[in-house]
Amino acid sequence: MKKYLTWSLIFCFILFTGTLVIAMPQGEKKQDNIMVSIATDIGGLGDKSFNDGCYAGLEKAKDELGMEIKVVESKQMTDYVPNLSGLAEDGSKLVFAVGFLMADAILESAQHYPESYFAGIDIWIDPASAPKNVLGINYKEHESGYLAGIVAGLLTKEYVTISPKLNNNNVLGMVLGMDIPPVERYQAGFYAGVMSVNPDCTVISIVTGVFDDQAKGKEATFVLAEQGADIVFQIAGLTGLGVINGAKEKGIFAIGVDVDQNYIAPETVITSAEKGVTESTFLVIKSVKEGSFKGGQNLVFGLNEDSTGISPYHGFDSVIPQKVKDKVNQAISDIKSGKIVVPSTRVEAGYNQ
Amino acid sequence: MTAREILYKYRVIVFILLFLLAGSGIILYITSYFAGLLFILLAIIIYYGFHFLLKDKRIVLSEIKSIAKKMLIPLAGITIAVLIGAVVMIITGYNPLTAYGALFYGGFVKNWHVSLLNAAPLIFTGLSVAFAFKAGLFNIGAEGQYYIGAMAAAGLGIYFDWHPLVTIPVIFLAAGLLGSLYNFFPALLKVKTGAHEVITTMMFAHIARYFSSIFIRNFGGDPSTSSHPYVTDPVLPSNWLLRFKDMFPWANYRLHSGIIIAILTAFFVHYLLSYTRIGFEIRAVGSNPAAAKTQGISTGKTVFIALMVAGFLSAMAGVNQVLGLDHKLYGNLSTGYGWNGISVALLASNHPVGVIFTSILWGALDAGGQYMARTQEVHNSIVEIIKGTVLFLVVARYLYTYWGQKRKKKETCNE
Amino acid sequence: MNDFFTLFNVELLHSTIRLSTPITLAAVGATICERAGIVNIAMEGLMLIGAFTAVFFAYITGNPWIGLLAAVIAGGIFSLLHAYATITLHLDHVVSGAVLNILALGLTNYLLILAFGHPGTSEPVPVSLAEYQFAVPFLSQIPVIGPVFFNQRPIVYMSFLLIIFFTLFLYRTKTGLHVRASGEHPLAMETIGVSVYRIRYLAVIISGLTSGLAGAFLSIENSNVFTSGMTGGRGFIALAANISGGWSAVGSFLASLFFGFAEAFQYKMQAARLLDLPSELFVMFPYIATVIAVAGLVRKSRPPKAVGLDFRIEKQAD
Structure with a gap:
């Protein structure tokens, strides 16, 4: 009984002092703007x-x-x-x-x-x-993913000569933070984009299970590089910073997500799948x-609202062949006109991993 | 008949009146009439005045003295924490008085219902940690058992269609048993191989978290109709815990009866620990395993009971959130109820009833911190610092005893 | 099946080393600490403090070595809190560790905002320790082992050296003997006139130093930024490594390698697509492996007798 009394008295004490503090006049903020x-x-x-x-x-x-x-x-x-x-x-x-x-x-x-x-x-x-x-x-994250997929799918197969960082394996990688809907939309779009230009490409996904552990992102990227991937698409939030750094270290390319991430590693990030929040x-x-x-x-x-898409190529603008850019622009107009409907789930994209 | 005798004769009535006075004070207070506080104060003063009249004055005085002494340490800790926070605020250019005013106003007055909403799961996980602590075990993975309970509640809640008076207790029981079962393995490993429960329960917590993702995908909505399949389907409305909204027409907040269940559970756990044989055995093993063994208490059995009851309690936190608040299970939320459960248990020095108060304090700091961040534009990580420093209460208590011993030693030396 | 065996290659070993280094460092510290009788679950927080300090100092000075030094020192200073609380104040070891973990998380988050102006991540450091990778001449030519063990970055080499150093320290020096004795029989130590308190302080500080180093590895060697809560439970896995390694430096190292291997292998399995399972099952695998290792290996060894127990000397007033 005494113990409860102690605790309730402490509580009352807090309540009293608190009331004293708030009883003091507080200046009202007036605002003119919305x-x-x-x-x-x-x-x-x-x-x-x-x-x-x-x-x-x-x-x-x-x-x-x-x-x-x-x-x-x-x-x-x-x-x-x-x-x-x-x-x-x-x-x-x-x-x-x-x-x-x-x-x-x-x-x-x-x-x-x-x-x-x-x-x-x-x-x-x-x-x-x-x-x-x-x-x-x-x-429509999948639309951005689709465009990024076209760039990656073309570069990894037809245009490997443009940079020593690319190889002949025809393998692409994705690093996911967690398997949640926006991430899945990017993933499905990317896969569909790759398949539209390069149907026999191998696309490997690794789920790290976290959005904030760079060491894990990096490790996953190394595994992908070892499997022969030369472009890695990161959909992993802060884990993705590790993906970009890992790609830089391994001498392969990365694709950023959500915002233009070229500034993180200008030599590594060819483009980013953007979501115009x-x-x-x-x-x-x-x-x-x-x-x-x-x-x-x-x-x-x-x-259609110019809210999704891929960011400028920055330093790669002169490297990336005009044909790739044309293909991307073609896809943009096809999506806008409704000619292409980009799948938004793995099931629709036919991606079984 | 003297006045004293009359008072003694009708003491029950006086107590009821005092209770009513304090109760109405609380109701006035939470409906933003601060004068209610005076009622509570009045009730406390009358209570003590009554004591003075009925008992020997010296006994009452020493009682008050011992209570004040006990209050000193936590209050000192809170004051230190508040002062440190104030210094940080002054350095970073805020007015600590208005900031604290907002913190308090948000936590205890304006959003008192959010504080209670925050407190309910913390009471459960706090009890879970405290219960294991009593047996000398550290249930650091309460978060994992929380997920197990939440999964069970979501799974059963979606399909179990019966009268709520049947379904809700059954869901609580089933989820709790699953939570116990989940903690059965760490207990088994502890007893059979000596694997430390800090590691095993922690690892089991990670496993449960990732498992919940798989669970949600299988109980989630149809991806073609729902834009976000990363939640489970909602549980049936008949399985929802009763909300204050349903009971009182004027309540427009989300508080639900889970807080009442939590408080009752806390008292039950207190009863279990203090007045039953199992509780005695657990405390005996916790305070001195060797002595407990010589008394013929099986430590192995106690480990099983302590960890499994802890699992049961944490799982109830999950049920409380799913049936009471969210009505569905969201994926990949780092809820932090496990960690905060440790904090509130430590702060209450593992006393089940103390856990109620510390959980409400913690919940109020959270709710008030949000209010402060919004109205005063003070970054709410200040609240984290205050919380961290308040935790030094625990250390402060030890400091106090340490310094106390030193002083005593010095005194004996001087004599 | 053939595909399965191709997973085991030099890259897997590389990956294992990278993932296990922070665990190894913290686990070696835990070994010393537990050998002296103190349970240290604050290593998670110590690593976090180390990781933040490393990035902060490397960022403002532009020199990662200063960051590394600062991280080690900060780890040591923060560990003093644990030492003071457990040894001098006789606070329960696990309680003190838990409080310090919570405090470290709050503190680094707040400092992150103060230092870099925004929550979440810090700015990248200009030069990371990864650029100081060097190959040991001749040794790095050995097939398989050479490139894995002798073509590494500074902190990885340090972790190898520290394992050798602490093994020798524990079994070949007088102080090492005192450390072991104060974990087994503190009273006997005190009767021969060696201060158990002093030895235990030393051990806790050592674990702080190595945890700080582990944090620096995470932030300025394996990465170049600090992320809030970036240790992700590695401190607890280190504790597990120490226990399954049988409270010895070499054992801790081997157990850490095993945990690193479990995680590296998990990524490989996901990439190789040999099993059609939900990805979360792969992510869980290292945690399950940890439980199995702790449960399966711990039986062979025995913890120090006085580990986790409070030791109080009733000195006579003179």
Whole structure:
């Protein structure tokens, strides 16, 4: 009994001092600009993927549209609803929820705060039942993967002479962080892209099981190099930094993911399969500013919206044959016109690994 | 009849009134009427005043003194942690007073329900770690058993269609038994080969985490209709734990009855440890295995019981999250409930009821930290530092006894 | 079946060495520590501190050797906390280790933000230790063994040397004898006038130094950036390696090689596509191998008698 009393007294003590502290006047912040904000998922900023990409979009809006921005990093699943609701409560006109884990949270918050808009990246909402102030934003990662696959598939077979880093094995590699849907879309697209230009190519995937262990990414890359791969596509977040470094060390090429990763190793990264989170975030913010935001639906960003694709070749621009570039451009227009439908799962792509 | 006698006669009524006063204080408080705190204060003062009247004053005074002494160490630890956090904030250019105000307001007032929501799984894993600790074992892999429980809850919850009063206990029981079974292997290895449970449970935790990925893929939605097959299908609504939303029309938060189950479990574990033969044996083995052996207690059996009960409790955390909050199992989440369970158990010095308080404190730090980060734009890794330093409470207690002994020695020398 | 045997080649050995080096270093430290009677599960945190310090100093000075030195020193300093808590304050060894692991994770995350301005990863170091790879003349010409063991990077060589050094230290020097004795029978040590406290402090600091080195290997030799939580459980595997290696430096090394091998082999199996199984099963394989190794090999050896036990000297006041 005494022990409980001790603990409850400690508790009361905390409550009292805390109340004293909050009882002190706190300055109210007044704001003139429209505020937009993001609540990241538990990956948080620094993931070099969609959390960072979305934040970059906000910063762009701050610079170009004069928006006030705010970011909250969630630590656990239970933080999602209070963070989203809280941002709306703070007067945020548009709140981004990043990552499919927040799918339930965004719907719940949107119901409580009908005056604010909510946009969920990688979240698919049901247009029939979702509140009208929620927008789902999705990407066709498989399209980027497909284009990267065309580049890799052509270089590894027909144009091995352009660089001593390529070999005659006709083998390509992929390093995956975890086997989750966005990763699978990239993987399936890449495989389909390779197969479209180089049907007898061997494509090997290795799953490292983590998104933040570079040593593992590197090791997987070495194994792929040993198997004869000369271009490795990384879909592994921070593990992928190890993939790029490993490719550099082994003297083979790498393809980056999500953002243009050429800056990490300019001699190694031929191109990157991009997912234009930054651009699409900015577009949505702009629509709010212009008053044209339309919720209750899903936006799917793909090639047609210039949101997916591959990054510039940078130093390889002069090395990569015009024929490859033509093939990529052809594929872009075919996808845009609907002539090619890129598969988004391994089953559809016929990739059995 | 003197006033004292009258009071003594009606002491039950007075206690009930005090209880009501404190209770209404709490309700007022969580509905943002801070005056509620005064009610609680009043109740405590009256309680002690009552004691003064009824008992010998010297006894009561010494009682208060011993309680104050006990409070001193944790409070000193918390104060030190808060001060260190304040210094860090001043260095990095924030106003610690407003930041702490926000931390507190977010954790205990505004988002008190999130604090409790955070606390529920921590109570379970904390109990799990504490229970094993009592037997001198370190269940570092509580996270793995959490996954096992969550998988069992998702798997059963999707298909088990019956009256909730039947299904929910059965799911808890089944998941708990699976968690026990999962910890059976580390216990077996410990007893048969002496393999240290820190390593085996840790490795089993990794294995469970990766296994959950395979599980989700097999219980996941149809990839052609769902955009994200990386979650399982939702469990049937009849299997959901009762939410506060369903009970009180004004509650618009996600708090569910899991917290109540957690608190009841904590009291049950306390009962188990303190008042049963098994509990006695576990404590005996934990405090002195050699002595326990001479008393005829089988250490091997105790290892099995301790680790399997620990597995049961951690698995309940998983059920609590799946049936109460998420209603489905998400893949590859590093929940951290295992690690935080260790923290809350250590902080409560492995006392099951203490675990309730430390878990709520931890949950409130998390919820308040988010609020602070949002409103004050202070980076919430400050909260991690505060947590780390609060953990020094544990060390601080030892410091206190260490210095205390030294001082005593000096005193005896001087005499 | 033929495909299966082609998996075993020199590359696999290379891979094994790379993956096992951080485990070896930490495991050797754990050996010394446990031989002296202290359980150190804080190695995970120590490695993390070492990894961060290495990157930070290598980044600001541009010299990886300074980073390496700083990592080793930081590991040693942080391990003092464990020594103080367990030896002087008589705190439970496992409790202290767990607290330090949590503290190290929080601390490196916060310092990462302070030093580099953003969470997640640091900036890459300008020069990594990988560029100091060198082949030992003549020895590296030996087939198979030569390129694997004698054409390596600095920290890998250091790990080989440290194994030899610590084996000699434990069995051929007086201090080594004292270390072993304070883990077996501390009271006897104290009666012959050797301070058990001092020996144990020394042992914990040694494990801090080697763990710091292991962290430096992860961040500035095998990679060039620091990532939050980049040790990924290697500290615990090192503890397992020490136990399955029978509390000896050479045994720890062999066990670490085995764990490195399990992981290297796992990647090979995935790439070779000989088995059609979910990828997670392959990823799990090293952890299962660890459990089996700890359970299967530990029986042959016996832990130091006083390991993990508190030792208290009731000195007479004089």
